[in-house]
Amino acid sequence: MLRTKVLSLVARSGPSRLMSTATKLTTVEVNDKTGIATLTMCRAPVNGLNLELLKDLKTSIDEIESNKSRGLILTSSNATIFSAGLDIMEMYNPEKERIRAFWTQLQEVWLSLYGSSVPTAAAINGHSPAGGCLLATSCEYRVMLPKFTIGLNETQLGIVAPKWFMSSFLSVLPQRQAERALNQGRMFSTEEALQIGLIDETATSKEEAVEKCAAFLGTFARVNPLARALTKQQFRAADLQQLENERKDDLEKFLFFINQPAVQKGLGIYLEGLKKKAKK
Numbered sequence: 190m191l192r193t194k195v196l197s198l199v200a201r202s203g204p205s206r207l208m209s210t211a212t213k214l215t216t217v218e219v220n221d222k223t224g225i226a227t228l229t230m231c232r233a234p235v236n237g238l239n240l241e242l243l244k245d246l247k248t249s250i251d252e253i254e255s256n257k258s259r260g261l262i263l264t265s266s267n268a269t270i271f272s273a274g275l276d277i278m279e280m281y282n283p284e285k286e287r288i289r290a291f292w293t294q295l296q297e298v299w300l301s302l303y304g305s306s307v308p309t310a311a312a313i314n315g316h317s318p319a320g321g322c323l324l325a326t327s328c329e330y331r332v333m334l335p336k337f338t339i340g341l342n343e344t345q346l347g348i349v350a351p352k353w354f355m356s357s358f359l360s361v362l363p364q365r366q367a368e369r370a371l372n373q374g375r376m377f378s379t380e381e382a383l384q385i386g387l388i389d390e391t392a393t394s395k396e397e398a399v400e401k402c403a404a405f406l407g408t409f410a411r412v413n414p415l416a417r418a419l420t421k422q423q424f425r426a427a428d429l430q431q432l433e434n435e436r437k438d439d440l441e442k443f444l445f446f447i448n449q450p451a452v453q454k455g456l457g458i459y460l461e462g463l464k465k466k467a468k469k
């Protein structure tokens with residue numbers, strides 16, 4: 190696939206420009222006034238994180254990083270879903286080479302988002318289970334719309350969130366709360382998430398959520414960017430280093446686990462349930 194990295198200045202209303210048209214499943218729009226980039230996931234129907242969306246996310250994060258944006262706001266083009274998490278079809282009856290590439294790409298996305306030198310915030314404009322929650326908790330701030338759910342529900346699918354999913358969760362929640370929620374595979378409503386501290390604020394519309402994220406990112410305007418970035422990275426260094434050191438091992442563990450017949454059977458039943466629900 191051709192991936193031109195040319196900055197394309199697209200004529201649009203308002204003081205923002207599309208930074209790249211190279212990727213298909215994400216868009217990046219930079220506000221000329223604030224220098225903040227909005228990274229939007231747009232893979233129908235539910236922003237399921239498949240190999241292609243993960244590749245596009247990584248490309249977009251790298252672009253934002255290298256263009257010295259003042260901040261990154263992660264959001265979704267879907268009106269009710271931020272991200273449904275990992276695309277279960279990638280893990281169900283997987284193809285040998287593709288599933289390796291898939292997991293490796295997920296590791297890449299997490300390393301670059303959680304470790305980003307640019308300040309980050311998530312405008313969570315819809316449901317955000319599992320991998321969706323991973324992306325949101327990898328950011329430094331979260332604003333969520335009402336009547337949606339967020340959480341790491343892996344145990345409900347008979348799968349296990351790896352250590353680095355826990356790291357992001359633990360950077361937001363106290364250990365006791367994080368451990369209990371993970372063991373239960375608990376999904377929190379917006380109100381519950383606010384109460385427990387899993388999100389920082391609520392907003393009544395996507396526009397308001399993006400504005401609140403921008404206001405948070407604006408709090409760094411007078412902080413030396415290098416000092417801020419190095420401080421953030423020191424806080425996150427141990428988590429990032431742990432995955433860097435164990436990447437191969439983590440991949441092998443994932444492959445071993447996901448290929449267990451019982452795990453495949455569980456995923457099949459879960460998928461069946463999702464499809465039945467969709468038909469109702």
Ligand SMILES: CCCCCCCCC/C=C/C(=O)SCCNC(=O)CCNC(=O)[C@H](O)C(C)(C)COP(=O)(O)OP(=O)(O)OC[C@H]1O[C@@H](n2cnc3c(N)ncnc32)[C@H](O)[C@@H]1OP(=O)(O)O
Binds near residue numbers: 234466
């Ligand atoms: C030791 C270490 C070892 C490591 C061990 C391994 C660790 C792995 C870690 C895993 C992390 C994950 O993210 S696992 C993924 C967890 N995600 C989830 O459980 C989300 C499940 N989905 C939902 O709850 C809902 O779909 C939700 C997102 C709220 C949207 O609800 P809606 O009513 O709006 O939409 P639906 O009708 O349900 O869905 C629309 C269509 O999208 C499909 N769909 C929905 N979610 C999907 C998904 N995640 N993957 C694929 N397809 C999905 C449905 O089947 C429908 O397909 P059609 O019927 O064909 O139209």
